[in-house]
Amino acid sequence: MKRDINTAKKNNYDLIIIGGGFYGVMIAYESACRGLKTLLLERNDFGAATSFNSLRIVHGGLRYLQTLDIHRFKESVGERKWFLENFPNLTKPISCLMPLYNKGLQRNSIMWAALNLNDILSLNRNKSVPSQNSLLNGKVISAEKVKEIFPSVDTKELKGGAIWNDGSIDDSQIVLLEILKAASENGCTPLNYVEVKNIITEQNQVKGVVAVDKETNEEIEFKSSMVVNSTGPWSRNLAKEFHKDFKDLFKYSIAWNALFDIDALSDHALAITPPKDNAKAYFLRPWKGKLFAGTVHEELENVKDIPMPSDNSINSFIADLNLSIPNLNLSRDHILKIFTGILPVKKEGTDQLAVREVIIDHSEHDGPKGLYSLSGVKLTTSRLVAEKVVNKIFGKKINEKREIKFPVKPEREYGIFDFNWDSNKDTNGWQDILKSKIENEEVVHLQDLILRRTSIGNNPITAINQSPAICKLFNWDEEQTKYEINDLKDYYRKRGLSKALEN
Ligand SMILES: Cc1cc2nc3c(=O)[nH]c(=O)nc-3n(C[C@H](O)[C@H](O)[C@H](O)COP(=O)(O)OP(=O)(O)OC[C@H]3O[C@@H](n4cnc5c(N)ncnc54)[C@H](O)[C@@H]3O)c2cc1C
Numbered sequence: 332m333k334r335d336i337n338t339a340k341k342n343n344y345d346l347i348i349i350g351g352g353f354y355g356v357m358i359a360y361e362s363a364c365r366g367l368k369t370l371l372l373e374r375n376d377f378g379a380a381t382s383f384n385s386l387r388i389v390h391g392g393l394r395y396l397q398t399l400d401i402h403r404f405k406e407s408v409g410e411r412k413w414f415l416e417n418f419p420n421l422t423k424p425i426s427c428l429m430p431l432y433n434k435g436l437q438r439n440s441i442m443w444a445a446l447n448l449n450d451i452l453s454l455n456r457n458k459s460v461p462s463q464n465s466l467l468n469g470k471v472i473s474a475e476k477v478k479e480i481f482p483s484v485d486t487k488e489l490k491g492g493a494i495w496n497d498g499s500i501d502d503s504q505i506v507l508l509e510i511l512k513a514a515s516e517n518g519c520t521p522l523n524y525v526e527v528k529n530i531i532t533e534q535n536q537v538k539g540v541v542a543v544d545k546e547t548n549e550e551i552e553f554k555s556s557m558v559v560n561s562t563g564p565w566s567r568n569l570a571k572e573f574h575k576d577f578k579d580l581f582k583y584s585i586a587w588n589a590l591f592d593i594d595a596l597s598d599h600a601l602a603i604t605p606p607k608d609n610a611k612a613y614f615l616r617p618w619k620g621k622l623f624a625g626t627v628h629e630e631l632e633n634v635k636d637i638p639m640p641s642d643n644s645i646n647s648f649i650a651d652l653n654l655s656i657p658n659l660n661l662s663r664d665h666i667l668k669i670f671t672g673i674l675p676v677k678k679e680g681t682d683q684l685a686v687r688e689v690i691i692d693h694s695e696h697d698g699p700k701g702l703y704s705l706s707g708v709k710l711t712t713s714r715l716v717a718e719k720v721v722n723k724i725f726g727k728k729i730n731e732k733r734e735i736k737f738p739v740k741p742e743r744e745y746g747i748f749d750f751n752w753d754s755n756k757d758t759n760g761w762q763d764i765l766k767s768k769i770e771n772e773e774v775v776h777l778q779d780l781i782l783r784r785t786s787i788g789n790n791p792i793t794a795i796n797q798s799p800a801i802c803k804l805f806n807w808d809e810e811q812t813k814y815e816i817n818d819l820k821d822y823y824r825k826r827g828l829s830k831a832l833e834n
Pocket of ligand 1: 349350351352353354355372373374375376377378379380381382383384385386387388389390525526527528561562563564565569586587588625626670671672673674706707708709710711712
């Protein structure tokens, strides 16, 4: 992958993709599988927005059984299988435990029936998945067994527990990059730090886009008669700029999780409902040995670059966790990072998430021919939605699909290091791995390398401490080095890194 803007300016593409989150990257991949030539333009770094902030679960459909949405259930199971099959070293099974207190639907008998239905409807879930990634059947276990798995569980009136298995994509940023690299080896030109400002049309037909190289401020035109606006939370603003507002494309809400600097409470992910009226369930998952918890959903009026939750909201989330788990004693000083993003909801001013993707062909609404806009709801189903988008845009003119496979490598070669990695103690050639990424993966800034080409940024403390050693791999002078390190610190501060931990 090279950030070669000059060559891109001269080419004519089958499709220009705006946005390099999971959805844009999957469209690039699906287009590559059809032999199409695409240009992907991302105004920041690839995968830096919503896609960086997920809880990193590839969901099957257990929760969709509640509403008997079998279509969505099957889609999710199929896409979870796609990740477990294609990224055997980057997607792993994760067991989930819900302690049961015989409240509402959370009863042994009801959960037993739901888990059985889940297993029956997903009978094919392990077909062609490597055996180490097979997902076992769910089960209901005794209260005693729950205590073994989750020692700090609230035991008052505990009746048992429900266990099911899902997929975990712990380093989703690396998976996104692997998919983008595969696309780029097969016809996609991805360019980061290029912001699209407008589309170019002639007689109501799209001819390309006008964009700005954010590193030089140069305005550039790129050519294609097909453009897809896959900018997630920003898709509605762009649709409005290019043609008109589509309210249904994206109604905003905040969703966020917090990573705490305490050991994970169990090797299972835990579905916990605080013991109070109208409480919503939280998911407390182990991640890199630490407690990663959420997801909190809140109303939001308008799109924002860093949609941080209010102090009140953070405090009440921590209070809920302390209420649910005896002796947890969690405080804000434990926060390593808040992972926050914007998700689409069904109705403005609520926190009820949308259930389906929206794909708009603007020409069907008196807009320019060749312009499409899209919003999706889960990274789990982003590949399937991308396939639908490519089919909708190119219809019967499309080439037959050729599967593009991904190289399977040891974790370290992907750029995955220990959570507490220390460059001084690592004598195993870490410099070569990072240098190769700097040269071949469009690394422009320190953050790109630390947060999204490797796992070093998963731990803010490690990232900050190791950044001077890492900066030596770049050809930066003292001033640039200082700027890059301060920018990284600023990134974490803006996302909740506790002062107590930073010191
Ligand atoms: C807290 C949270 C937890 C979640 N947990 C899960 C989970 O466990 N499992 C799951 O499956 N899903 C989860 N999701 C949902 C999932 O993360 C999203 O559905 C997915 O990442 C959306 O991807 P996207 O490509 O649409 O958006 P984004 O990742 O936001 O990508 C859009 C991109 O467009 C770029 N862009 C915007 N304007 C322009 C422009 N003018 N020019 C060029 N580029 C532009 C942006 O910079 C951005 O990178 C979670 C989401 C959140 C917020």
